[in-house]
Amino acid sequence: MTAFFQNLGLPFEGAWLLSTIVGILLIALPVMLAVAMIIYADRKIWAAMALRRGPNVVGPFGLLQSFADGLKVFLQETIIPSAANRTLFLIAPIITFTVALMAWAVVPFQVGVVLANINVGLLYILAISSLGVYGVVLAGWASNSKYPFYSAIRASAQMISYEVSIGFILVCVVLWAGSFNLTTIVESQKGYYGFLNGNGFNPLLFPMAIMFLISAMAETARPPFDLTEAESELVAGYQTEYSSMAFALYWLGEYANVILMCALNAILFWGGYLPPIDWAPLYYVPGILWLFAKILFFFFVFSWVKATVPRYRYDQLMRLGWKIFLPTSLLFVFLVSGFLMFTRYGGAQ
Amino acid sequence: MIHVLAFYLFATLVVCSGALTILSRNPVHSVLWLILAFFNAAGLMVLLGAEFIAMLLVIVYVGAVAVLFLFVVMMLDIDFAELRAGFVDYLPFGMLIALVLLAEIVLGIGLWSAGPIELAQRAAPVNPELSNIQAIGGLLYTRYIFLFEAAGIVLLVAMIGAIVLTHRSRGGVKGQNIAKQNRRRPQDAVRNINQPVGQGVEL
Numbered sequence: 001m002t003a004f005f006q007n008l009g010l011p012f013e014g015a016w017l018l019s020t021i022v023g024i025l026l027i028a029l030p031v032m033l034a035v036a037m038i039i040y041a042d043r044k045i046w047a048a049m050a051l052r053r054g055p056n057v058v059g060p061f062g063l064l065q066s067f068a069d070g071l072k073v074f075l076q077e078t079i080i081p082s083a084a085n086r087t088l089f090l091i092a093p094i095i096t097f098t099v100a101l102m103a104w105a106v107v108p109f110q111v112g113v114v115l116a117n118i119n120v121g122l123l124y125i126l127a128i129s130s131l132g133v134y135g136v137v138l139a140g141w142a143s144n145s146k147y148p149f150y151s152a153i154r155a156s157a158q159m160i161s162y163e164v165s166i167g168f169i170l171v172c173v174v175l176w177a178g179s180f181n182l183t184t185i186v187e188s189q190k191g192y193y194g195f196l197n198g199n200g201f202n203p204l205l206f207p208m209a210i211m212f213l214i215s216a217m218a219e220t221a222r223p224p225f226d227l228t229e230a231e232s233e234l235v236a237g238y239q240t241e242y243s244s245m246a247f248a249l250y251w252l253g254e255y256a257n258v259i260l261m262c263a264l265n266a267i268l269f270w271g272g273y274l275p276p277i278d279w280a281p282l283y284y285v286p287g288i289l290w291l292f293a294k295i296l297f298f299f300f301v302f303s304w305v306k307a308t309v310p311r312y313r314y315d316q317l318m319r320l321g322w323k324i325f326l327p328t329s330l331l332f333v334f335l336v337s338g339f340l341m342f343t344r345y346g347g348a349q
Numbered sequence: 350m351i352h353v354l355a356f357y358l359f360a361t362l363v364v365c366s367g368a369l370t371i372l373s374r375n376p377v378h379s380v381l382w383l384i385l386a387f388f389n390a391a392g393l394m395v396l397l398g399a400e401f402i403a404m405l406l407v408i409v410y411v412g413a414v415a416v417l418f419l420f421v422v423m424m425l426d427i428d429f430a431e432l433r434a435g436f437v438d439y440l441p442f443g444m445l446i447a448l449v450l451l452a453e454i455v456l457g458i459g460l461w462s463a464g465p466i467e468l469a470q471r472a473a474p475v476n477p478e479l480s481n482i483q484a485i486g487g488l489l490y491t492r493y494i495f496l497f498e499a500a501g502i503v504l505l506v507a508m509i510g511a512i513v514l515t516h517r518s519r520g521g522v523k524g525q526n527i528a529k530q531n532r533r534r535p536q537d538a539v540r541n542i543n544q545p546v547g548q549g550v551e552l
Binding site: 013016017088118119120123124126127130131133134137138141149152153156160163180315316319 | 420
């Protein structure tokens, strides 16, 4: 795209800046639209599993429900508690929302269609997702209220715990692909057994795919791991004191994070923009559609779990993270690197 | 042009947030300024072409260390008057550390501006074609493997030490026995009885 702006007579740096900004808008605006639609889809799936109808009044089949909700919160009054730390109280939701959008910069939508094709792409995603915890912690502290504070402490412990095992799971994938670049990781998943695309078909990486899916739910605080906003214990968790747009930013950020985690699942384990079967006619379908189909599938799994699994207890959550996922993922780092040492890199000389 | 602008932006922010870290009165604000300083330092490293170090800085310091800092500071009930009282006592010591740091920086910059020493290049030459991660990994796991492993062992010992120092068996703590909970079946826990009206339930 830089070349296009350069042809319009701009110097290189100006063209680069302009094309980056256009790229950001081309990613961020569809993500926002996707978030609005995915909230609707979430409610519909949830309703269907509970034998209800779900939103069906605003627009055809209730499709405009999210926009109506958005308009409603936009018109509400922003209430700031008098004992709150004003600046931090307002910065916290902005951090959550911004961070949720930032990680999309390195997601490859197709061969070469990526905003920043950096060779530390996966580390960038880890770095950005580790920032997400600040939005929640600051909200809890700045609200100057009991339940948000409990929730903030729970959230930070939960996110740090699961980031550890996610880190080891990612190491397995990186070892297999031999690169941190997301496009290279996707390309490396071509042709398992000659006809399948996706690390998930690899018996050494399939358990990691399952663990990543579960860790992703814990990392985004989706049910059954939504202990940060367990309404029976903490009212509404860290967002108890929030209203209006500040609340909406949390809402949007949370779902943007969920979609990102679904995209990561697809990219790391199920071949990203590659078709699931390595068969020439399937490559005529644009890669971005395959990616979207996989994201939607994983989102369905997320909603399905939300609708059917009861909430974990906090000690169970910590036990799962530290005593089960951490040793298992460490074992698989060991297995994968051992396997690669003896096969791809020519054994221990 | 953009590089220069970005450098001055990051550098100014690092210096300002570093100063505000020690100047702000609220310790939570201090930690937040420190986080901003870390983040902008990572930006400076990206400009230097050390993107691996930059990402590690964000993951390790911003993502883990600073969260724990914030955690501790948020929950501590700090008496500011007492902190201020200790200021004069610690002043000579602080001045000493500041002087040592200043001397080191002057020495470092002086040596560097006297001419490229390229000690590292001579000791462990790196192929400039390689990416950051490959270059660091290639050195760390071949030439410096024993030092690297030794650092790992030091960290392990420190971790075990911290656990030994803080872990004590307390009486009266009720833990969950997960295996026992998982073994429990509905028929052990639930009983259906046909209770006659007007009589109490026998438990």
